[in-house]
Amino acid sequence: APTLRLILGDQLDLDHPWLREPRADVLYVMMEVRSETDYARHHAQKVLAIFAAMRSFANALRRRGHRVRYIPLDHPHNRQDVVANLQALAQAHGAQAVEYQQPDEWRLDAALRRWAQQAPLPVRAVETRHFLLPRDGVTRRLGARRRWVMEHLYRALRREHGVLMNGEQPAGGRWNFDADNRQPWRGQPPEPPDPRPRHDVRALWAMVRQAGVATVGEPAAAALPWPLTRAEALAQLDAFVEQALPHFGPYQDALAEGRPRLFHSQLSFALNVKLLHPLEVICRAEDAWRAGCAPLASVEGFIRQILGWREYVRGIYWAHMPGYTERNALAHTRPLPRWYWDGDTDLACLRAAIGQTLRDAYAHHIQRLMVTGNFALIAGCDPAEVHRWYLGVYIDAFEWVEAPNTLGMSQWADGGLMATKPYAASAAYLQRMGDHCRGCRYDPRRRTGADACPFNALYWDFIARHEARFATHPRMAMMVRQWRKLPDDERRAVRQTAQAALQLLELD
Template sequence: MTNAAALPPALLDPGQAPERPVLRLILGDQLDPQHPWLAEVRLDVLYVLMEVRAETDYVRHHAQKVLALFAAMRRFATRLHAAGHCVRYLPIDAADNRQGIVANLQVLAQSLQAVAVEYQQPDEWRLDAELRLWAQAAALPVRTVDSAHFYTARDGVARALAGHRHWVMEHFYRRMRRQHRVLMDGDQPAGGRWNFDADNRQPWRGEPAPPPDPRPRHDLRALWATIVAAGVHTLGDPQAHALPWPLDRTEALAQLDAFIAHALPHFGRFQDALSARHERLFHSQLSFALNTKMLRPHEVVARAEAAWRTGHAPLAAVEGFIRQILGWREYVRGVYWAKMPGYTRLNALGHSGPVPAWYWTGETRMACLRAALRQTLDGAYAHHIQRLMVTGNFALLAGCNPAEVHRWYLGVYIDAFEWVEAPNTLGMSQWADGGLMATKPYVSSAAYLQRMGDHCTGCAYDPKQRVGARACPFNALYWDFLARQRQRLAAHPRMAVIVRQLDRMAASEREAITRHADDLRARIDTL
């Protein structure tokens, strides 16, 4: 158990600042000790990190997200200082904290007579716009550099797919494999296939046993008390007595080692599985470390490929894992920067319903949703199928307002930063962009959830029934969604066959489904 809440006095003492420094801003998701900035110690540079209400309050965040970010930032600043760098750290409760990034930079630049300000490109459009606007009017030079983290530049996906009528992640992914020589045998994909999805869709029935959770535990009760006293409003369980997330690169590397050694060999087969008996199964839970840049995607991909090359893990598992990082992660970032700032306002399906109140409590009788939501609220984490095919699937079928769904996802997950969350939520999950991000709406009835998981056993609802008091709500809402969106989906190459199933139903059955779906939406908070 470690305590990462304290800061050395030198990080707070204005007398420690160099005269007329260059200020270099490091954001909370830029905790990369290998960034080129840090290759040499420059005594004319003052690194600035800050905890501000502007970042804690733009949505209501999970307690563990705020706690882990602040603790990791404090540890990063402490280690920069120990390595000889000059550091100024503004904690959330500092008397001179203006609670905004630009406001604090202005005060520091003036009080220290800074000669310039430099910052790494933010990954969120909101912060990028704020800093660019300030830079244009600032009385001193303001320069930006790349975060040196991603495989591609912000516009890399747009350039890679410029000649394609429709953007498809698979096209981009294959290009990345070729360009970076990942899982390639000469000019051909390893194993003769680009994609092993068909091998990676097995439910988990108890064997093999998932490995123990390798994550560290941190006692952050003192920091949590500071956050609460500062008036920051959060949701979920802070687990401040034993926070289970890596707070620096060393801990993140240990988590990567454990995943490669024990979970990756089984990851592929069960990556889409749902289980009431085990929350994590064989997922890596490395996204927080990656998205805060403690780990680099290149090293994670290289370690996974080496596991296959040495015979430690099967190709299907390794390819499925690498596709998430080299493919999806880079792709969603490219979509985000190509479509912002308007992307988060898209609502192609015209959905306007409320997000159910139990998304904030987990108090629902639907067993799969109850498990995913309670896991989220307790641990700030759910794996991608829980997000896409359980919570996201229900919100889409129920017709929830996608902007509201987006804000919920952005707040509740430890790894949720807007560049990665918005395209996954609004495009992949809610289809609010009308198909810019995903080739089809990811919707299902209870049949998929029953096939891939074990929550239906003992649930208050029956996955076999479409209507009636015990009918699983996913069923009526699924068929009603297809009926409501029939005109849009009837000509869709991947959805037309399902629409034809709807058309073959008796008119009386379709009417009963519509009535039941309307009733479900009317009393959605009681399901």
């Protein structure tokens, strides 16, 4: 009687201890199920890339001599649910036990734990090795502190793993080179070529459509631009380190019309489905600095995202689930504008970010945080709806990383657990960091009137709506004082402009 071992679609880690050598008494189980395609409306490329990468992974396991049972979405006996399929397989094979690697999503973790409690056979969870810290690692380190700060975790992990260290001191004498970064991009150096492989997955797309899975965005099925194997992911990492990493730091926060990537890595998909291990990405970047191929400020900025933020948000997620995704500290209730789903808006920055998101299943951090996220925040959109959008539209969207970024960092729905202050900004920020305003019908310098950029009036309207809460907030009180200093008629005009903008943008 075999032991069944479940491998989920975001656990494509060939180096897991399970897989060291083939065993005749183990059957690996992988499955494509509707409960996974349907918990959000996913981008078509996300469904395709995950299924295609899973299929490649199953083949790689078979080539190494492992026994694999792969259930495609259209298999007649597919019960379209992880637990239901496992139950049926366990029975059919007379399995002696079922094992699974700890899922990264609370939803699946809860379903498997529930089943384990009542299943007629032993059902056991095993640790993964996908992150630097175990699930509760952040809580164990920061739990006692009154306020969790990412930087504390980041420095501790730098020391423990000896990353960018000179003995006890941080390389270059500083932990953080943010101040050297944050430059707008003026066209030079050129955006490097897109190094990603392309795949013809039209047959898979036909199967997904035939099944009636509701998706959003361009499938790009004839030339799917995401790595589907570890070798492809490693090649993408190499190309990034050589061509883009040297410029990553300075332009990390830049926005540019027609440049969806700039110097970002687009490695989040490979990292999140575990084709790459975070530590190997970190080491590769550090090696580039030690070899003199990339400046420290860029390398430190990049490493902080993975060693710091990525581990930190995962810790926030596990410390506050369940319930985190229902948080709404600012009591925002407006529906998300319809054009988040089709990009049809006359605000140039939003049109670019959303259009590209639907076309590529990708936008870089500043587009997510300061364009689409910022707008939803100052417009007062329901964070649960904003969360559903982000959970669907990005290639890298998995709840453990998406929810803290969306609800915490971008919508302040957790009341300040993730972010010390709301990431709300007016048009001045967008104009400083990018060139979208030049081609926009709205004027970024104006606060009131029909031509004024809606980000301005909505920003001040946001401050006004939350005046009482922010008047005593250490990092927001200054904005409240500025608002209060405006003459009465200016304040009235701002609020009217905000109302008109919301109506025009089909929000009221």
